[in-house]
Amino acid sequence: MESMAGKRPALSWAVNLSAAALVLLWLIPTLGLLVTSFRDKDQILASGWWEAFFSSEQTERFRTDPGAQAQVGAEWVIEGVVLPKGADSVAAWGLKATEPGALAPGETVDLGDGASLTVNEDGSYRLVSQTEVEDDRRIFVQSEVPPSFTLDGYRRVLTGEGIDKAFFNTATVAIPATIIPILMAAFAAYALAWMEFSARGVLIAIIVGLLVVPLQLALIPMKILHSNLGISGYLGVWLAHSGFGLPLAIYLLRNYMAGLPRDIIENARVDGATEFQIFFKIILPLSFPALASFSIFQFLWTWNDLLVAKVFLPSKEQEVLTVGIAKMMGSKGGEWDLLAVAGFVSIVVPLIVFFSLQRFLVRGLLAGSVK
Amino acid sequence: MEQVAQAFVTILIGVGGCALWYWASNTVLDTVYPARGPNAGPNISKANLIRPWLFVGPAVVILGAYLVYPVFNTLMRAFMDKTSTSFVGFSNFSWLLSDGKFHESMLNQLIWLLVVPALATFFGLLAAQLTDRIRWGNFGKSLIFMPMAISFVGAGVIWKFVYANSDGNQIGLLNAIVQALGGEPQHWLQLPFWNNIFLMVVLVWIQAGFAMVILSAALRGIPEDTIEAAIIDGANPFQIFFKIKVPQIAGTIGVVWTTITITVLKVFDIVYVMTNGEWGTQVLANMMYDLLFDQSDYGRGSAVAIVIMILVLPIMWWNVRNARKELR
Numbered sequence: 001m002e003s004m005a006g007k008r009p010a011l012s013w014a015v016n017l018s019a020a021a022l023v024l025l026w027l028i029p030t031l032g033l034l035v036t037s038f039r040d041k042d043q044i045l046a047s048g049w050w051e052a053f054f055s056s057e058q059t060e061r062f063r064t065d066p067g068a069q070a071q072v073g074a075e076w077v078i079e080g081v082v083l084p085k086g087a088d089s090v091a092a093w094g095l096k097a098t099e100p101g102a103l104a105p106g107e108t109v110d111l112g113d114g115a116s117l118t119v120n121e122d123g124s125y126r127l128v129s130q131t132e133v134e135d136d137r138r139i140f141v142q143s144e145v146p147p148s149f150t151l152d153g154y155r156r157v158l159t160g161e162g163i164d165k166a167f168f169n170t171a172t173v174a175i176p177a178t179i180i181p182i183l184m185a186a187f188a189a190y191a192l193a194w195m196e197f198s199a200r201g202v203l204i205a206i207i208v209g210l211l212v213v214p215l216q217l218a219l220i221p222m223k224i225l226h227s228n229l230g231i232s233g234y235l236g237v238w239l240a241h242s243g244f245g246l247p248l249a250i251y252l253l254r255n256y257m258a259g260l261p262r263d264i265i266e267n268a269r270v271d272g273a274t275e276f277q278i279f280f281k282i283i284l285p286l287s288f289p290a291l292a293s294f295s296i297f298q299f300l301w302t303w304n305d306l307l308v309a310k311v312f313l314p315s316k317e318q319e320v321l322t323v324g325i326a327k328m329m330g331s332k333g334g335e336w337d338l339l340a341v342a343g344f345v346s347i348v349v350p351l352i353v354f355f356s357l358q359r360f361l362v363r364g365l366l367a368g369s370v371k
Numbered sequence: 372m373e374q375v376a377q378a379f380v381t382i383l384i385g386v387g388g389c390a391l392w393y394w395a396s397n398t399v400l401d402t403v404y405p406a407r408g409p410n411a412g413p414n415i416s417k418a419n420l421i422r423p424w425l426f427v428g429p430a431v432v433i434l435g436a437y438l439v440y441p442v443f444n445t446l447m448r449a450f451m452d453k454t455s456t457s458f459v460g461f462s463n464f465s466w467l468l469s470d471g472k473f474h475e476s477m478l479n480q481l482i483w484l485l486v487v488p489a490l491a492t493f494f495g496l497l498a499a500q501l502t503d504r505i506r507w508g509n510f511g512k513s514l515i516f517m518p519m520a521i522s523f524v525g526a527g528v529i530w531k532f533v534y535a536n537s538d539g540n541q542i543g544l545l546n547a548i549v550q551a552l553g554g555e556p557q558h559w560l561q562l563p564f565w566n567n568i569f570l571m572v573v574l575v576w577i578q579a580g581f582a583m584v585i586l587s588a589a590l591r592g593i594p595e596d597t598i599e600a601a602i603i604d605g606a607n608p609f610q611i612f613f614k615i616k617v618p619q620i621a622g623t624i625g626v627v628w629t630t631i632t633i634t635v636l637k638v639f640d641i642v643y644v645m646t647n648g649e650w651g652t653q654v655l656a657n658m659m660y661d662l663l664f665d666q667s668d669y670g671r672g673s674a675v676a677i678v679i680m681i682l683v684l685p686i687m688w689w690n691v692r693n694a695r696k697e698l699r
Contacts, residue, residue, distance in 0.1 A: 234381055
């Protein structure tokens with residue numbers, strides 16, 4: 001296959017370019033969130049995230065403050081500073097919204113009635129009047145604002161908005177909800193792969209069938225059953241996640257274990273090892289790749305889950321990240337900065353898991369679907 | 372810190388309790404029927420009858436409680452009233468058939484079922500084919516695969532920024548592009564019909580990587596000689612791709628297609644966080660959630676759940692049939 005592209009440079013270029021375009025297309029939305037999460041609250045609303053890397057021209061409107069005027073000799077003087085946020089110098093200024101950059105810094109303009117106004121490059125202004133000033137005046141200031149990034153959003157979200165708590169709640173849900181079904185599934189998969197008993201075939205068929213049952217069906221019956229049994233909080237979520245993850249876990253692990261060499265297991269049995277010993281000393285270590293694959297699936301799934309957490313963890317104290325973010329998105333307030341940070345905080349752990357353990361994930365996917 | 376400690380303790384209790392069961396139950400079995408002594412033979416065979424059930428027991432109980440029982444329980448509730456106190460026959464289903472929101476959900480669900488698996492498979496195949504032929508292919512692959520790790524909620528946030536519409540300077544990428552091309556900025560998520568497509572794009576973005584990984588493995592499994600023969604016969608790259616490669620991986624394409632179809636049938640989070648089914652974007656899973664939890668109508672909500680289940684049944688039947696064939 002490689003040879004085909006290699007033989008024709010033009011084709012090879014086309015392939016490289018289209019691949020790059022596709023990868024960029026897939027990467028850009030996430031990149032947008034990452035960049036946005038490091039931007040200033042006002043900047044997020046003022047310009048697109050892709051403009052964050054360039055210095056931007058910003059115009060801001062100020063008003064002179066007549067309350068700050070002082071009498072100097074026969075004149076009334078107002079002094080102050082007009083600088084757009086993040087800027088350190090004035091590029092141009094003006095008095096009308098239609099011509100916000102009509103005047104150069106340092107220029108003095110006659111305001112009529114013997115008054116004059118100067119705005120300097122450093123942003124300081126001086127209004128001089130022959131009579132006492134009664135009204136405020138608008139000044140439009142344009143500046144080049146250099147690109148700037150901030151950790152403010154992260155500071156706010158991680159300390160004040162309950163997101164830090166939600167982060168640990170999510171971990172509290174996800175870790176046991178990953179380990180418990182693996183434990184159960186490993187035992188069950190071993191029995192289904194290597195122990196002879198009558199119900200085996202039927203059980204396997206049922207598990208394959210359960211692979212596709214929509215978990216939505218289970219919500220109401222389980223919620224009611226849980227409240228009848230007095231199960232609540234984390235225990236309920238763990239059990240629910242275990243239940244929904246088990247079919248895939250058993251299916252993957254059984255397929256893998258069934259492929260292990262028969263000799264090893266039978267030799268161990270002949271040598272007098274108990275089933276428990278065989279399971280712990282031989283099967284589990286050999287099944288490591290399959291265990292790793294499933295645990296990544298299950299961890300990503302439980303970390304990312306919204307529906308199960310919403311239904312089974314209603315208390316505010318135990319709110320997980322996805323639920324918190326969904327609420328932020330629902331409330332119409334334009335808190336884009338908090339949303340961007342919270343969104344990124346919620347995806348950072350899955351991304352780390354994904355990039356560090358990708359090969360197990362791929363292996364698991366292939367074992368689960370390619371026949 | 373207290374939260375961390377608390378989480379750690381709960382984790383220990385949960386996992387430890389589970390491990391304890393297997394250890395204790397096996398120890399009890401070995402004590403009651405020891406594999407030594409005068410009765411070793413009969414004891415072993417008795418223990419062998421019981422032990423498989425100790426191993427599969429917890430899994431069977433949990434599966435029964437969390438998947439099998441709920442299916443039947445939901446089926447029953449679908450024929451009962453709002454609070455599941457008395458049977459009402461088919462009235463929940465006839466209400467569904469007359470309800471405008473349900474028609475909308477079914478129609479949208481159908482479009483989702485057609486568009487998402489098709490586009491995700493198409494892009495997956497394209498990505499697999501392109502990245503398999505270049506030197507930085509594996510790097511490219513993991514970037515396209517990455518959205519798989521992102522939650523639907525996270526994806527919702529990410530795409531909300533893409534679709535954003537603001538006054539003045541556009542902060543949404545899509546609107547900025549449209550504006551740069553001379554178009555008019557839009558409220559994309561409120562645009563009738565097309566907003567559905569914009570929601571679908573999010574799922575395609577997530578699922579294409581999955582399709583790519585599987586299809587790429589299948590493409591590599593194609594015997595070289597079939598391709599070489601085609602090259603010798605003078606086939607061009609497109610012919611090789613569509614006439615030689617695609618037919619050979621048709622089975623895998625089918626698997627990818629059905630897997631994504633299942634995901635689409637259950638799609639809830641994306642619609643819930645981005646539009647909550649407003650502006651004509653309702654789908655079955657979100658409608659069910661709305662009926663069950665916002666309106667507390669167990670009868671109608673369960674009826675919608677049963678509709679989803681019915682849509683899944685053919686795939687379930689097909690899977691079980693294949694699995695049984697393999698076991699033989």
